[in-house]
Amino acid sequence: MDLSGKVAVVTGAGRGLGRAYAEALAAAGAAVIVNDLDGDSAAGVADGIIAAGGRAAAVVAPVGPTEAAERLVAAAVKEFGRLDVMVTNAGILRDRVLWKMSDEDFDAVIDVHLRGTFTCARAAAVRMREQGTGGRLILVASPAGQRGNFGQTNYAAAKAGIVAMARTWATELARANITVNAIVPVAATEMTKTIPAFAPIIEESERTGRPFPEWLRRDEGLGTVEDVASLVVFLASDASAEVTGQAIGLGGDRLALWSHPGEKAVAYADGGWTADAIAASWRTGVGADPETYGVPAPKVPGQKTAES
Numbered sequence: 437m438d439l440s441g442k443v444a445v446v447t448g449a450g451r452g453l454g455r456a457y458a459e460a461l462a463a464a465g466a467a468v469i470v471n472d473l474d475g476d477s478a479a480g481v482a483d484g485i486i487a488a489g490g491r492a493a494a495v496v497a498p499v500g501p502t503e504a505a506e507r508l509v510a511a512a513v514k515e516f517g518r519l520d521v522m523v524t525n526a527g528i529l530r531d532r533v534l535w536k537m538s539d540e541d542f543d544a545v546i547d548v549h550l551r552g553t554f555t556c557a558r559a560a561a562v563r564m565r566e567q568g569t570g571g572r573l574i575l576v577a578s579p580a581g582q583r584g585n586f587g588q589t590n591y592a593a594a595k596a597g598i599v600a601m602a603r604t605w606a607t608e609l610a611r612a613n614i615t616v617n618a619i620v621p622v623a624a625t626e627m628t629k630t631i632p633a634f635a636p637i638i639e640e641s642e643r644t645g646r647p648f649p650e651w652l653r654r655d656e657g658l659g660t661v662e663d664v665a666s667l668v669v670f671l672a673s674d675a676s677a678e679v680t681g682q683a684i685g686l687g688g689d690r691l692a693l694w695s696h697p698g699e700k701a702v703a704y705a706d707g708g709w710t711a712d713a714i715a716a717s718w719r720t721g722v723g724a725d726p727e728t729y730g731v732p733a734p735k736v737p738g739q740k741t742a743e744s
Contacts, residue, residue, distance in 0.1 A: 437673045440465035443516040444672060445508050447499045447556060448526030450477025452625045453576075453661045457523050460665035461672060462490035467516040470494045471508055471526070491516065499526035499552035505559040513563065521572045521672045522560035524553040524598075529627065531587045542590045549594035553601065557616075561609060570613030574671050575602050577618040577683060582694055585731045599683050603696070606681030615680035617671055620694060621664040622657050622687025624648070633734040634658065651737050652688065659688030667691070700727065 444461045448454040450472030462468045462485040470485070470492055472478035478494035485492035493515045497504040512519040527549050530541035557573050564571035580588050581595025602618040609616060622628075624638045634652075641648055653659050667686040670676055683694035701722040705713055 437464045437669050437675065439669070439672055442466045442520040442672065443469075443512050443518050444521035444523060445469040445471065445512050445519065445556070445560070446523040446525055447471045447508070447552065449481055450474045453621055453623060453664060454523075454525040455481050456623075456661035456665040457525060457668045458492070459485060460662070460669050461521070461523075462488070462492055464669050464673075466521065466672065467491035467512075468493075469508055469512045469515065471497060471499070473498050473526075498548075499524075499556065500547045502555045502559070505552075505555035508556065509559045509563050518567060519560060519563045519571070520569075521574065522556055523574045523576070523668060523672075524556050525576045526552055527576070527591075529588075530590060532589075533587050534589055537589055545590035546594050549591070550597045553598050557601070557605065561605070561612075561614060564614050565609075565612050568612075570615075572672050572676075573602075573605060573609075573614060573616040574668055575599075575616070575618045577602075577620045579620060579622065579685075579731050582620060582683070583731050584729050599694075602683065603681050610680065613677075615671070615676065617676075617679060617681070618683045619664070619667055619671070620683055620685035620692075621667075622685065623659060623661045623664050625661065628658065631734065633736050648688065650689075654689045656734055657685070657687035657690035657692070663688055701725070 439461060444466045446454055446458040446461065446468060449458040449470045458468045458470050458481055468485060470478050470482045473496065475496040478496055482492040482494040493511060495508055495511045497507050509519055528545060530545050532541050553575055560571065560573060575598050577599045578595040580592040581599060584592050599618045602616050605616040629635050629638055637648065637652060640646065648659060664686050667684060671679065685692040685694055703717065703721045
């Protein structure tokens with residue numbers, strides 16, 4: 437992929453997945469605005485890109501407010517003359533079960549993930565439409581937003597909303613040749629280290645340098661942050677010009693297209709449905725094959741599950 441001449445903004449790029457996205461975009465030839473709340477981390481990533489022969493600049497700003505989003509777009513234009521790609525990666529966690537989650541826990545996650553995606557995408561769309569040459573909005577979703585996850589009311593709601601915004605904006609921005617897609621990354625990060633089944637494998641790999649086992653990369657779709665970065669490069673490139681409105685997953689060796697919600701089963705009743713009629717027909721009618729929910733527990737070879 438050759439991204440020479442393109443300019444990208446990556447939010448939350450000081451570490452983890454965001455850093456991998458920024459470095460991969462730069463390696464493919466794009467100039468990158470590296471955003472993070474941690475100034476040292478942002479500067480370190482930008483300096484590393486420059487040392488490797490790329491072009492980058494760091495912008496320290498808290499994602500969420502409109503002013504921060506506009507600063508990032510303005511920085512791209514000031515430093516590199518234009519904006520072609522916006523990657524909305526910044527995020528935080530405040531995990532609590534429903535009955536223990538505070539207003540502050542909920543609002544903080546929604547503000548960074550959902551509002552931050554909205555404000556950054558809006559600022560980018562305004563600039564891209566003014567330029568008249570199209571662009572790419574790459575929004576970062578999560579399996580939690582696709583399926584729900586224990587203890588992540590705020591995070592799951594924000595990530596589900598991000599995918600819904602991708603579908604909406606793909607429709608709104610199509611005439612401007614701006615594609616909008618959501619990615620669903622699964623990678624070894626500080627977050628996945630908190631999953632008991634994954635933690636020892638990730639820690640061993642970091643300690644010894646050994647690659648992850650095949651079952652983890654294929655069956656669970658969990659790999660390195662660099663594995664996921666290739667999807668961002670593809671979606672930023674001319675090769676993805678016809679790809680828009682999609683939720684695309686990548687982790688380890690597994691690339692996946694997530695389905696959009698749709699009516700799974702339909703039944704009709706002349707004159708409408710009463711509550712009694714719904715109850716009488718549910719188990720043999722539309723409710724005969726209910727949907728699953730929740731992120732499935734990892735299936736570790738040789739490890740007993742609750743069912744076994």
